[in-house]
Amino acid sequence: MLxxxxxxIAGLVGVLFIVSVITFGLMHSVPGGPFDARALExxxxxxxxxxxxxxxxxxxNAPVWKxxxxxxxxxxxxxxxxxxxxxxxxxVGILKEQWSYSLQLGLLTLLxxxxxGVGLGIASAVKPNSILDYLGTGVSILCLVxxxxxxxxxxxxxxxxWLGWLPTGGWSSPRHLIMPVLANSLAPILVLQRYTRASMRxxxxxxxxxxxxxxxxxxxxxxxxxxxxxxxxxxxxxGGPLAAGLIxxxxxxxxxxxxxxxxxxxxSAIGSRDYPMIMVTTLVWTLIISLAYLITDLLYALxxxxxxxxxxx
Amino acid sequence: MAMNxxxxxxxxxxxxxxxxxxxxxxxxxxKLALIAFWFIIAEVIVAVAAPYIAPYDPxxxxxxxxxxxxxxxxxxxxxxxxxxxxxxxxxGARISISVGILSQVAIAVVGVPIGALSxxxxxxxxxxxxxxxxxxxxxxxxxxYILLMVALGAGFWNLILAMTLTxxxxxxxxxxxxxxxxxxxxxxRASRAMGGGTRYxxxxxxxxxxxxxxxxxxxxxxxxxMFAEAGLSFLGLGIPAPRASWGQMIGIYQAYIRTAWHLTxxxxxxxxxxxxxxxxxxxxxxxxxxxxxSFSIVD
Numbered sequence: 001m002l003x004x005x006x007x008x009i010a011g012l013v014g015v016l017f018i019v020s021v022i023t024f025g026l027m028h029s030v031p032g033g034p035f036d037a038r039a040l041e042x043x044x045x046x047x048x049x050x051x052x053x054x055x056x057x058x059x060x061n062a063p064v065w066k067x068x069x070x071x072x073x074x075x076x077x078x079x080x081x082x083x084x085x086x087x088x089x090x091x092v093g094i095l096k097e098q099w100s101y102s103l104q105l106g107l108l109t110l111l112x113x114x115x116x117g118v119g120l121g122i123a124s125a126v127k128p129n130s131i132l133d134y135l136g137t138g139v140s141i142l143c144l145v146x147x148x149x150x151x152x153x154x155x156x157x158x159x160x161x162w163l164g165w166l167p168t169g170g171w172s173s174p175r176h177l178i179m180p181v182l183a184n185s186l187a188p189i190l191v192l193q194r195y196t197r198a199s200m201r202x203x204x205x206x207x208x209x210x211x212x213x214x215x216x217x218x219x220x221x222x223x224x225x226x227x228x229x230x231x232x233x234x235x236x237x238x239g240g241p242l243a244a245g246l247i248x249x250x251x252x253x254x255x256x257x258x259x260x261x262x263x264x265x266x267x268s269a270i271g272s273r274d275y276p277m278i279m280v281t282t283l284v285w286t287l288i289i290s291l292a293y294l295i296t297d298l299l300y301a302l303x304x305x306x307x308x309x310x311x312x313x
Numbered sequence: 314m315a316m317n318x319x320x321x322x323x324x325x326x327x328x329x330x331x332x333x334x335x336x337x338x339x340x341x342x343x344k345l346a347l348i349a350f351w352f353i354i355a356e357v358i359v360a361v362a363a364p365y366i367a368p369y370d371p372x373x374x375x376x377x378x379x380x381x382x383x384x385x386x387x388x389x390x391x392x393x394x395x396x397x398x399x400x401x402x403x404x405g406a407r408i409s410i411s412v413g414i415l416s417q418v419a420i421a422v423v424g425v426p427i428g429a430l431s432x433x434x435x436x437x438x439x440x441x442x443x444x445x446x447x448x449x450x451x452x453x454x455x456x457x458y459i460l461l462m463v464a465l466g467a468g469f470w471n472l473i474l475a476m477t478l479t480x481x482x483x484x485x486x487x488x489x490x491x492x493x494x495x496x497x498x499x500x501x502r503a504s505r506a507m508g509g510g511t512r513y514x515x516x517x518x519x520x521x522x523x524x525x526x527x528x529x530x531x532x533x534x535x536x537x538x539m540f541a542e543a544g545l546s547f548l549g550l551g552i553p554a555p556r557a558s559w560g561q562m563i564g565i566y567q568a569y570i571r572t573a574w575h576l577t578x579x580x581x582x583x584x585x586x587x588x589x590x591x592x593x594x595x596x597x598x599x600x601x602x603x604x605x606x607s608f609s610i611v612d
Binding site: 029030161278286 | 547
């Protein structure tokens with residue numbers, strides 16, 4: 001067990017290293033540096049000598065491999081320096097502050113989509129061909145074919161423009177949360193509804209369920225004690241990565257509803273060539289997603305005794 | 314003995330001849346998939362014929378008719394430069410469909426041989442390929458797309474390149490798994506025992522057996538790629554202006570939703586309908602090919 005975790009963590013360090021090389025390489029292959037981008041945004045020309053001084057200050061005139069080794073050396077001590085687009089804020093500070101918005105959005109989305117997705121999934125498994133079953137299928141088709149940004153805009157048209165009930169963007173009162181959470185929930189609802197339904201149906205065919213029925217247990221007891229608990233295990237495999245995907249923020253929902261979360265900052269960091277910001281965000285995302293997979297595997301072994309993490313041969 | 318061999322030959326060719334017709338018959342049984350299929354065919358025809366049927370030039374603005382809501386002259390209205398929205402939607406269909414199909418073909422061309430080699434050869438090559446796949450799949454997909462598109466620059470072929478670079482992983486993994494389990498089957502061992510060489514086995518047995526899941530994965534991948542194109546164009550990283558793409562139209566005009574709703578609503582509807590059709594079509598193909606999977610859209 002411990003060996004499994006240690007080897008996975010060692011692998012993770014390797015993954016982070018390679019991802020950092022790829023990101024660094026891609027980032028520096030883009031024409032234009034941070035100071036060109038800022039000048040373009042402010043519609044002014046930066047004199048050559050000032051640009052040279054700025055580049056020297058941030059170490060951007062050194063060869064790329066030297067910049068990379070410097071980055072790695074500082075990264076070991078978790079020192080990522082100051083943002084290039086917001087010179088008075090550290091990268092870690094920006095992440096800390098902005099991530100709370102993405103985290104709120106992600107957790108609310110997770111709560112809402114779990115309630116709707118798992119609920120509809122159970123309902124359609126327990127009562128196939130009922131109204132709830134068709135509703136579940138209808139909702140999941142809607143979630144499948146609607147890109148979140150299209151759905152977000154349609155929500156804005158209906159609830160903000162036509163009805164005038166909800167604000168089009170921002171993140172200050174509970175009324176601001178409704179539309180972003182709805183738009184962000186599409187993919188998770190689809191996945192959770194489909195997997196819950198399929199997994200419940202598979203479990204309902206198991207022999208021990210037939211035995212429980214033969215013993216004369218009540219239908220509710222069978223459904224919730226025998227079927228649901230066992231059907232949850234496969235859900236874990238999709239649930240972990242899903243949760244990770246939600247807490248890292250959303251490019252589309254955050255930019256449409258003007259939520260100052262991390263996805264929004266990442267897109268603007270790419271536009272302004274904010275090198276440290278891009279690097280750190282990518283690495284933290286990779287870390288979160290890899291850790292989510294690891295935790296999912298561990299939980300899976302914990303919940304289902306048939307699963308072993310160590311190879312037996 | 315000789316008679317036996319011809320008998321087997323006849324049965325096997327017969328089975329194959331039936332299978333295409335059987336596929337079509339099974340496909341037709343799924344009415345939704347059939348409707349989706351005809352919708353897609355119609356859309357492809359419209360996309361190909363766009364230059365002939367579009368009522369206006371999609372790139373030419375009419376500065377006397379800007380921001381018009383739907384009317385008799387411009388059925389779906391005009392945008393900020395007075396360009397006809399219907400014509401731009403028709404041209405957008407060309408982008409969407411060609412990105413969907415071309416990217417999946419490219420992904421299959423790259424992914425299938427890599428997966429097959431990895432599964433067949435095993436050993437060190439397999440180890441290296443699997444580690445590359447591990448690293449690439451631990452990167453957040455959209456984040457990787459965005460970085461690639463910024464590095465490559467927005468454009469049609471760069472979009473396909475970025476999709477191929479990120480997308481071959483899935484199909485390679487799929488093919489590798491198939492090959493690994495096929496390698497152990499009796500009919501391949503029998504073929505080898507009868508003196509079939511590696512190349513013969515790949516061509517005769519492996520490729521034909523791997524094709525089914527690959528076709529299903531391509532069919533599902535097409536709407537996925539259209540989705541990605543729309544998303545990247547929405548962020549301004551996909552198809553650059555002035556070429557029309559649905560995602561790009563939605564992205565540019567979402568800011569004017571209060572004053573000109575038709576500029577975002579129509580592309581949104583077309584995009585959603587197209588996605589629906591392709592997903593239903595892919596679902597029908599999967600059912601007709603009878604690969605078992607518990608994750609289905611409509612059943």
